[in-house]
Amino acid sequence: xxxxxxxxxxxxxxxxxxxxxxxxxxxxxxxxxxxxxxxxxxxxxxxxxxxxxxxxxxxxxxxxxxxxxxxxxxxxxxxxxxxxxxxxxxxxxxxxxxxxxxxxxxxxxxxxxxxxxxxxxxxxxxxxxxxxxxxxxxxxxxxxxxxxxxxxxxxxxxxxxxxxxxxxxxxxxxxxxxxxxxxxxxxxxxxxxxxxxxxxxxxxxxxxxxxxxxxxxxxxxxxxxxxxxxxxxxxxxxxxxxxxxxxxxxxxxxxxxxxxxxxxxxxxxxxxxxxxxxxxxxxxxxxxxxxxxxxxxxxxxxxxxxxxxxxxxxxxxxxxxxxxxxxxxxxxxxxxxxxxxxxxxxxxxxxxxxxxxxxxxxxxxxxxxxxxxxxxxxxxxxxxxxxxxxxxxxxxxxxxxxxxxxxxxxxxxxxxxxxxxxxxxxxxxxxxxxxxxxxxxxxxxxxxxxxxxxxxxxxxxxxxxxxxxxxxxxxxxxxxxxxxxxxxxxxxxxxxx
Amino acid sequence: xxxxxxxxxxxxxxxxxxxxxxxxxxxxxxxxxxxxxxxxxxxxxxxxxxxxxxxxxxxxxxxxxxxxxxxxxxxxxxxxxxxxxxxxxxxxxxxxxxxxxxxxxxxxxxxxxxxxxxxxxxxxxxxxxxxxxxxxxxxxxxxxxxxxxxxxxxxxxxxxxxxxxxxxx
Amino acid sequence: xxxxxxxxxxxxxxxxxxxxxxxxxxxxxxxxxxxxxxxxxxxxxxxxxxxxxxxxxxxxxxxxxxxxxxxxxxxxxxxxxxxxxxxxxxxxxxxxxxxxxxxxxxxxxxxxxxxxxxxxxxxxxxxxxxxxxxxxxxxxxxxxxxxxxxxxxxxxxxxxxxxxxxxxxxxxxxxxxxxxxxxxxxxxxxxxxxxxxxxxxxxxxxxxxxxxxxxxxxxxxxxxxx
Numbered sequence: 001x002x003x004x005x006x007x008x009x010x011x012x013x014x015x016x017x018x019x020x021x022x023x024x025x026x027x028x029x030x031x032x033x034x035x036x037x038x039x040x041x042x043x044x045x046x047x048x049x050x051x052x053x054x055x056x057x058x059x060x061x062x063x064x065x066x067x068x069x070x071x072x073x074x075x076x077x078x079x080x081x082x083x084x085x086x087x088x089x090x091x092x093x094x095x096x097x098x099x100x101x102x103x104x105x106x107x108x109x110x111x112x113x114x115x116x117x118x119x120x121x122x123x124x125x126x127x128x129x130x131x132x133x134x135x136x137x138x139x140x141x142x143x144x145x146x147x148x149x150x151x152x153x154x155x156x157x158x159x160x161x162x163x164x165x166x167x168x169x170x171x172x173x174x175x176x177x178x179x180x181x182x183x184x185x186x187x188x189x190x191x192x193x194x195x196x197x198x199x200x201x202x203x204x205x206x207x208x209x210x211x212x213x214x215x216x217x218x219x220x221x222x223x224x225x226x227x228x229x230x231x232x233x234x235x236x237x238x239x240x241x242x243x244x245x246x247x248x249x250x251x252x253x254x255x256x257x258x259x260x261x262x263x264x265x266x267x268x269x270x271x272x273x274x275x276x277x278x279x280x281x282x283x284x285x286x287x288x289x290x291x292x293x294x295x296x297x298x299x300x301x302x303x304x305x306x307x308x309x310x311x312x313x314x315x316x317x318x319x320x321x322x323x324x325x326x327x328x329x330x331x332x333x334x335x336x337x338x339x340x341x342x343x344x345x346x347x348x349x350x351x352x353x354x355x356x357x358x359x360x361x362x363x364x365x366x367x368x369x370x371x372x373x374x375x376x377x378x379x380x381x382x383x384x385x386x387x388x389x390x391x392x393x394x395x396x397x398x399x400x401x402x403x404x405x406x407x408x409x410x411x412x413x414x415x416x417x418x419x420x421x422x423x424x425x426x427x428x429x430x431x432x433x434x435x436x437x438x439x440x441x442x443x444x445x446x447x448x449x450x451x452x453x454x455x456x457x458x459x460x461x462x463x464x465x466x467x468x469x470x471x472x473x474x475x476x477x478x479x480x481x482x483x484x485x486x487x488x489x490x491x492x493x494x495x496x497x
Numbered sequence: 498x499x500x501x502x503x504x505x506x507x508x509x510x511x512x513x514x515x516x517x518x519x520x521x522x523x524x525x526x527x528x529x530x531x532x533x534x535x536x537x538x539x540x541x542x543x544x545x546x547x548x549x550x551x552x553x554x555x556x557x558x559x560x561x562x563x564x565x566x567x568x569x570x571x572x573x574x575x576x577x578x579x580x581x582x583x584x585x586x587x588x589x590x591x592x593x594x595x596x597x598x599x600x601x602x603x604x605x606x607x608x609x610x611x612x613x614x615x616x617x618x619x620x621x622x623x624x625x626x627x628x629x630x631x632x633x634x635x636x637x638x639x640x641x642x643x644x645x646x647x648x649x650x651x652x653x654x655x656x657x658x659x660x661x662x663x664x665x666x
Numbered sequence: 667x668x669x670x671x672x673x674x675x676x677x678x679x680x681x682x683x684x685x686x687x688x689x690x691x692x693x694x695x696x697x698x699x700x701x702x703x704x705x706x707x708x709x710x711x712x713x714x715x716x717x718x719x720x721x722x723x724x725x726x727x728x729x730x731x732x733x734x735x736x737x738x739x740x741x742x743x744x745x746x747x748x749x750x751x752x753x754x755x756x757x758x759x760x761x762x763x764x765x766x767x768x769x770x771x772x773x774x775x776x777x778x779x780x781x782x783x784x785x786x787x788x789x790x791x792x793x794x795x796x797x798x799x800x801x802x803x804x805x806x807x808x809x810x811x812x813x814x815x816x817x818x819x820x821x822x823x824x825x826x827x828x829x830x831x832x833x834x835x836x837x838x839x840x841x842x843x844x845x846x847x848x849x850x851x852x853x854x855x856x857x858x859x860x861x862x863x864x865x866x867x868x869x870x871x872x873x874x875x876x877x878x879x880x881x882x883x884x885x886x887x888x889x890x891x892x
Contacts, residue, residue, distance in 0.1 A: 042519065050527045057531035064535055064558040065593040094549050095594030116524045118551060123529055128522040135519035139527075145535040147544060147556070148645020150665070154533060155555040168519045271746060275768035276678030279686040282771050286689070310768045317746070332839050332855045333884040339840070342852065364884070369840060373852035 010204065011197045018193035019186060026185050030178035038171045042128070045084060045167050046137060050126055052083040053139050053160045060143070066093045066156055075100040075158075087139075087162040093155055108136045108161050117142050121153035128164065135164040203231040207238060219246040264320035270313045277306045308454075315456040319440065322463040329467050331366045331491075336418060337395055339369055343376045344393075354389040355380070363397050365418050366491045371464040375472075378461040379422040379484050387424025387482055394421040398487070416490045417470075423483040428476035437474045438462040543573040544640040546633045547586045547595040554632055556640075557590050575608040575641035579617060582637045598630035610642055614661075616651040623654030636664040668782055669693040671712035673703035673729065674744065675721050679767070683716070686771030692778075700724030704732060707739070714778055717761070718744045719752045727752070727759050734760035740781045740820045757860035762821035763847060764857075780848035781820060795830065798892045800869060800878065802830055811869055821846065822865045825858075829879065829889035838886040862887060 008016075056078050062071060075089040079100035082089075089100040090109065097104040113127045117140035126139040139160040144151040206223050213221040221242060223235040281303040288296040288303075321327045337359035349355050376393070383391040398417045429437060436442045441455040465472040470488035477483040535542070535558050543559035559573065559581060583602045586595045604620025617638045623631070635650040651661040670692050674680040677698075684694045695710045697703035700721045707715065715733065719726035726743060733739055743756045743764040753764055762781050765774055784807070795802045799812045807823060809816045818826065824846050829837070837845070843853040862879055870876045880888055 038519075046525075046527070054528060054531045057533065060531070061534035061536055063537075064556055065590045065595060067589075093593055094555065096592075110524075112524050116526075118553070120526075121530060123526050124531070125524050125526045127524045128519060130519075130521050135521075142530045143533045144530045145533055145556075147539070147640060148647065150646055151530075151532060152556055152646070153530070154535060155549055155553065156533070158531065164519050171519060268746070271768060272676050273678055276676070276680075276682030278768040279679070279682030279771050279774070283685055283689050307770075313768075330854065330856060334838070334840060339852065342840075346852075369852040370854060 011201055014197040014200060015190070015193045018196060019189060022186055022189035022193070023182075026182045026189075030182055034171075034174055034178055037174055041167050041170050042164075045164065046126055046128075046139075048084050049082075049087070049137055049160065049162055050124060050139050050141075052081075053078075053087070053158075054124060054141050056081050057141050057143060057158050062154070062156065064154060064156075066091070066096055066098075068096055068098050071096075072098045072100070078158075078160075082160070082162060085162050085166065087160040090159040090161065092157050092159070106138075106159060106161050107131065109138050109140075109159050113138055113140050113159075114157075116140065117157045117159075121155075121157075122151075135168050137162045137164050200231065203235060207235065210238060210242075214242060214245070219249055260320060260323045263316060264324065267313050267316040267320060270309075271317070274306065274310050274313055278310050281306050312454040312456075315454040315460060318460050319456055319463070322460075322467075327463070327467055329368045329371070331368050333364055333366050334369055334372075335361065336363045336365050336367070336372075336420075337361050339367070339372060340376050340393060340395060340420070343373045344380065347377060347381075349380060349384070354384065354391060356390045356392045358392065358394040360395060363395060363418065365488070367468065367488070368464075371467065375461050375464050375486060376420065376422070378457040379486070382457060383422055383424035383426075383482065383484075387426030387428075390425055392421075392423045392425075394423075395419070396421075397490075418488045418490055420486040420488075421483060422486075423477050424481045425479070426481050428480045429474060429482045431476075434474055434476075438472070540643065543578045543581065544637065545578065545582045545586075546636040547590060547597050548629055548633070550594040550596075552629065554629065554636065555595055556636075557586065557595065573641070575610060575615070575617070575638065576606045578637055578641040579606045579608060579619065579634070582633060583619065583621070597633065598627055599633055608638065608641070610644070610648070613648050614651070615639060615641075615644065615648045616653065618653045621654050622656040623652055623659055624656050631659065631662070632664070635662050639664040667691045667693060668713040668778065669695070669710065670714050670716055670778065671703065671706055671710055672696045672716040673698075673700065673706075673721065673726070674716070674718040675699065676718075679718075679744075683771070683774065687775065687778075690771065690775055692775075700726070700729040703729055707733065707737075712739065714740045714742065714782060716742050716744060716765075716774070716778075719756055720746075727755050730756060730759040730761050734819065738817060738819055738823075742777055742781060753854075754856060754860065757857060758864070760819050760864065762819055762861075764854075776848070783848070784824075797830060797833070797890065798878065799871075800830075802827070809869070816868050818868060819864070821857075821861050822868070825861050826865060826869070826879075826889075829887065833890045834888055836882050836885050836888045842887065858887070 060074055060078075062074075071091055071093075075091055075098060079087060079089045088106070090104070090106050091098045092114070099106070108129050108131050110127060110129060113125065116125050121142040122144065124139065124141045126137060129136045129138055137160075139162070141158050141160075143154045143156045143158065145154050203223075203226075210221045210223050219242065222239050225232050225235045225239065284299045284303045288299045291299060318327075338361070340359055341357070344350060344355060344357070380391055380393065396419050398419050433442075438458050438461075440459045442458075443455070462472055465486050465488065468488045469491075470486060472484060472486045475483050475485070537558065545557045545559055546554050547557055549555040559578070580603075582597070583599055583606070585597050585599075585601060600621050602619070602621045605618075606620065607618035609616050615638050617634065619634065623634075626634075631652065634652050636646065638644075638650045638652075639646045639648050646664045649661045649663060652659045670687060672680060672683055672687075672694060674683065674696065675698050680696050680698065684696050687694045695706055695712065697706045700723050703715075703717070704724075706712075717726045717729060721729070724732075730741055730743070733741060741761045743753070743761045744767055745753055745756070745764050746767055756764065763777055765777055793803060793805050795804070801810045801813075803809070804827060807827075809818055809823065809826060825842065828842070828846050839855040839858040840852065842858050843849045843855065847853060847857055849857075862881075866873050866876050866879055869878050877892060878889060880890070882888060
């Protein structure tokens with residue numbers, strides 16, 4: 001039933017229900033009317049037949065026992081006077097059988113009728129009989145005669161047999177009429193059914209549209225409430241829920257914005273004292289050698305941690321700017337291979353045992369060099385820290401097919417993408433860690449110590465790639481090492497001045 | 498929905514069960530019997546009661562009676578009626594399937610009729626007679642001599658008399 | 667050792683940088699406000715100005731403009747990364763470079779050295795070169811246009827000298843950043859763009875359609891051809 005409901009739409013169900021009700025009421029009405037009318041038609045025919053037959057028989061005279069010859073003549077006379085239709089008349093008296101027709105005995109008259117006529121000789125009776133597919137009316141009238149003050153049965157019973165074909169034709173005509181009336185009636189009922197379904201479904205449709213609109217994030221969507229029926233109640237409830245949802249989402253967004261602002265403010269506030277501290281760390285480092293060993297260790301610790309703290313605060317600031325949408329892309333057209341080589345050399349990642357590059361020259365792309373540097377440096381640094389050497393950096397251009405053209409890529413380039421791949425030779429990333437690898441402060445490996453990074457490197461990498469309209473994904477290569485793939489759409493070749 | 502479809506099914510069933518056209522019926526009583534005229538007239542006839550093949554008491558109206566002088570008298574004496582009864586059904590009546598349950602007898606028959614009482618004496622043994630046979634005697638006697646069939650009839654036979662009875666009892 | 671004036675309102679930053687630079691042998695003078703800084707420039711006569719952009723009263727950008735009105739004193743802005751708008755405004759106002767705070771003293775010192783360093787002179791050249799209306803005196807580090815001496819900030823002068831040393835050769839912004847500004851990391855190309863804009867304003871006949879410093883879309887800049 002449920003599956004059935006799920007398959008058939010609300011509109012269809014409403015229309016079907018409407019039609020079913022219409023069909024049931026039309027059918028019932030037609031049936032009841034038909035039965036009444038049929039009864040009326042038959043009663044009319046039967047009553048006319050019985051009473052006129054009795055009237056005719058009342059005019060008869062006979063000796064007792066009957067004389068078959070004269071009786072037959074009387075029967076023939078009677079038969080001609082049949083109402084409403086000519087009838088065939090049979091007489092039975094003892095073993096005498098006489099009729100107005102050719103056969104003295106009727107095949108239509110049933111033994112029940114005969115028994116009833118004999119058993120109660122003071123009342124007439126009739127029976128409808130179907131013989132060879134035709135309906136017949138058989139009437140039995142026992143006769144009595146006056147003897148003194150009373151009447152006595154004569155023993156003579158007269159039967160009239162009358163075809164009911166005309167009545168049957170009438171009844172059939174009624175059935176046809178009922179059917180011919182009901183079918184157009186149902187067709188007509190389809191119109192109000194569709195109208196009713198529409199009026200019911202319009203609010204439902206509104207509700208669906210509103211829900212979709214809400215789903216797309218337009219939380220200020222409201223439905224116009226019309227009337228006061230159940231659907232209006234539903235619309236009102238929807239609106240109330242929408243208000244509540246909008247309010248809670250608004251509160252959540254405010255809270256989130258406050259939290260972000262707080263993080264940003266905190267980093268800002270930390271930066272100034274750090275700037276002073278960082279400026280003097282060298283002084284500490286240089287003089288540590290001249291201090292007592294414990295003091296020297298403490299001073300070096302402070303110096304080292306200040307440096308890390310500065311990195312962390314910088315990364316936090318960077319993330320805050322991404323969150324605030326304040327990060328800007330300052331693009332320049334660069335030779336990508338050269339840019340990557342610069343990134344590696346400036347960080348002294350040049351040992352061929354550690355770093356293997358596959359960087360074809362001549363690939364030019366519009367990038368923000370500083371941000372792309374951050375991306376490559378983070379990925380390579382990450383690979384060196386958490387994976388194992390050698391780290392392989394590959395650059396290639398993927399000529400995107402027209403259909404594969406990525407969103408976010410600008411005009412030109414026909415969907416071509418710049419693909420940068422950083423693969424290490426370590427054990428790879430645990431599968432359960434893969435979905436969270438770009439989360440902030442996520443520690444893919446619990447043994448990882450805090451000192452290895454701010455915990456924001458990959459998050460910042462992701463944001464930088466996104467800012468370029470690109471994608472980044474992490475996976476494990478066939479040899480087991482982690483593989484980070486950055487795809488950045490190639491945009492137009494114009495240079496801003 | 499389930500209920501609704503059940504209702505629909507019921508309606509469809511009702512319509513189909515009703516059927517179309519004229520249907521057969523049981524035997525239905527409709528009004529009284531027909532009253533026919535029986536010849537000869539009541540004054541000129543004698544009613545004898547015989548038994549039909551189904552065992553039913555069936556009246557037979559006797560013909561015009563002539564007296565010994567050959568004149569039409571108009572009245573049939575009760576003794577004659579009983580005598581005719583005991584003589585058995587005529588050939589016509591027999592052809593119609595009537596018979597008598599009384600034994601044939603040609604002996605003396607006596608009859609006395611009062612206002613509401615008739616007593617008859619028949620030359621047969623009456624005690625061993627069946628119910629139908631006794632009713633043949635009683636009814637014939639009650640309608641004899643222009644009687645209206647309501648009189649109380651006492652039947653006496655060779656072996657004694659029967660309790661008084663009515664024809665319709 | 668160069669004489670450095672540091673204008674910075676935050677005492678700890680001021681003291682920290684002062685301490686760090688002094689340890690490295692710089693003669694450092696500090697000022698906490700823009701007004702005090704402007705006075706100190708007159709009195710102290712520094713070789714270089716380290717200028718915090720966020721100052722109470724006259725802010726860093728205004729100080730920068732005032733200095734540029736009368737002097738070609740090398741200016742390095744101290745800024746927080748992400749204060750992008752301030753960076754652009756500061757560069758337009760005539761700053762030669764900028765340093766993102768917090769920074770280690772070695773980074774600050776490297777910048778100071780880079781800004782103060784003179785472009786290496788290619789040998790075998792005449793003392794004065796003429797390019798169109800421009801007369802460039804490499805030895806005297808003076809540029810005049812149609813006989814009129816131009817007041818060029820150090821970065822502007824260095825950029826012009828670098829470009830004119832190889833006329834019609836195209837340099838990418840990253841190349842220029844490396845060679846002129848000595849940014850070893852991937853630097854901010856806006857430094858180049860801002861400097862080119864300022865330079866064009868001073869040397870071009872019509873700033874909107876440059877003939878001396880030309881842009882090659884997608885590649886970078888070149889000097890000429892005239």
